[in-house]
Amino acid sequence: MPKLPAKPIKVTQKTFGGSGGTGVSTTDADFINTDTSNFDSILSAADTNVQLALETLDDEAIQPEIMIHPLSGFSVIQGVWGYKFNLVDVWKRLANEAPIADLDEINYSRYLSAGTYDFEVAFSKGSGAGIIEIIIDGITCFSLDTYSVGAVFNDMATQSAVILTTGYKTIRVMVNGKNGSSSDYGISMYSIRIGRTA
Secondary structure (H helix, E strand, O other): OOOOOOOOOOOOOEEEOOOOOOOEEEOOOOOEEEOOOOHHHHHHHHHHHHHHHHHHHOOOOOOOOEEEOOOOOOEEEEOEEEEEOOOOOOOOEEEEEOOOOOOOEEEEEEEEOOEEEEEEEEEEEEOOEEEEEEEEOOEEEEEEEOEOOOOEEEEEEEEEEEEOOOEEEEEEEEEEEEOOOOOOOEOEEEEEEEEEOO
16 A cells, blocks of 8 residues: 655646636645635525425425325225226226225325415216215315216316315315215215315
């Protein structure tokens, strides 16, 4: 291993980068000299740019939508839930199963900023179907009667709601009653899309 020199090596001053003599320079004073005269303005501009970026990220134009698929993790609050699939389904459905009951419920957890959102639910309908309801912060964001005389697959509906505060939200998906003609309280969903509009 080579030995280090006993004394610092002198070098001729050279300036790297910057304009008008600014930037990092090496000198014959045996150390690196950094010109810091522009740092305050650079940091101020960086702070402004970061703030603008954060505000832009919170803007509805680029805020990513949330897609909840049947395979997404959820917590069962009431009932027995499982997956269903047949040849006419475009995707697996998540449905409550026997013993089916009113107020069967599952919960998801997602981060939402305050704002107005579209709640787009893909679902199936049938003679034993109940009313799907989505509740966040005590506000009903989506409510739909999915009863139908005959089976209907791959259906979709969109409703809007306002989220008042920002943070992680418990998204309650539940059965809340049924049509008087329905024979049961079943609900069956392919997906839930939550997209900010304002």
